[in-house]
Amino acid sequence: MIRIISLTDAGERLGKRLANEIEGSELWHKPKPFTEKVQSAFTDGDRLILICATGIAVRTLASVLKDKYTDPAVLVLDEQGQFVIPLISGHEGGANDWGKDIANLLSGQLVSTTAKAYLKPVYTVGMGCERGCPSDHLADLLDDCLIKVGLSLDDIHSISSIDIKSDEVGLIGLAKQIGKPFQTFDVPQLETVEEQLSMRSEYVFGVVGVYGVAESAALYASEQVTGEKAELMLVKQKTAKATCSISRSYRV
The missing domain is CATH 3.30.420.180 (CobE/GbiG C-terminal domain)
Incomplete structure (x- = not known):
């Protein structure tokens, strides 16, 4: 399952667009309680698209991270969809490749820190x-x-x-x-x-x-x-x- 999570009105608009385009996805707008809901989805193995600040994503998921072999892929997007950041499980979880697909879908830019992204x-x-x-x-x-x-x-x-x-x-x-x-x-x-x-x-x-x-x-x-x-x-x-x-x- 892919969970798309937004926190602002602009983020919700982007989230609705993504939910319409991505099969098997579901939009959660301002889920409550936020931390518990996001962490639960993550530990259940759901892939996440977080439309929010990177800092929020990091603080929310930090306590439930295990290892690169089992953590699901997590992408962070700005609310305009201009930038797509593979945050968690870039290689093993496929976030780098998935992020590239989402960036292409949105005509946005992939922001990847992996040294092998060009290979x-x-x-x-x-x-x-x-x-x-x-x-x-x-x-x-x-x-x-x-x-x-x-x-x-x-x-x-x-x-x-x-x-x-x-x-x-x-x-x-x-x-x-x-x-x-x-x-x-x-x-x-x-x-x-x-x-x-x-x-x-x-x-x-x-x-x-x-x-x-x-x-x-x-x-x-x-x-x-x-x-x-x-x-x-x-x-x-x-x-x-x-x-x-x-x-x-x-x-x-």
Whole structure:
């Protein structure tokens, strides 16, 4: 869910415009109690567009920030919509790319402080699953993950997994269905990104030899495409049958 929050009459006008243009969004004008409502939306994982001063946004969210891997994206806009600031989760949460889209929508200016804002991002998906997992189940999981970071299938470079899944019919079928390459990597290759994992599963390690299939495959695939260090844009998301993660690196 996307929450658009305004505090002034001019901000409300801009908020209504955005709510009409952005699917899955809802405008809150002067929500009360303000801090509690905004913090609750944030901790529930809602993406936020705050039409207010940056200082208000920072003070409101400071106490509920956790880490760049799990915090949802937050944008701050002036009430005229001239400037769009990716405030929280620029890389991992997709605020930088989302901010660019909103700036284009409003014919405004993206104000990004990231050092890599001018580089072209490459997004790769890592997936793991139980044997025989249907491609439809994997497709639903992937769609959910893309929505969480504001990406579409067109943004994705490839689907990757561990080599023991090289013959996994569901993964092969998913890649064919969305028209993306499917590739797998062996344990020594995936071990090279071990330090970058957001979490480690001893159970998974005992079964396949790495601490996480989805995150490892996503990270390693990104680095193979660009030759640059990758970062997790979306940490492992899990269903009863599969896992999915999204990584990003930049073409220099």
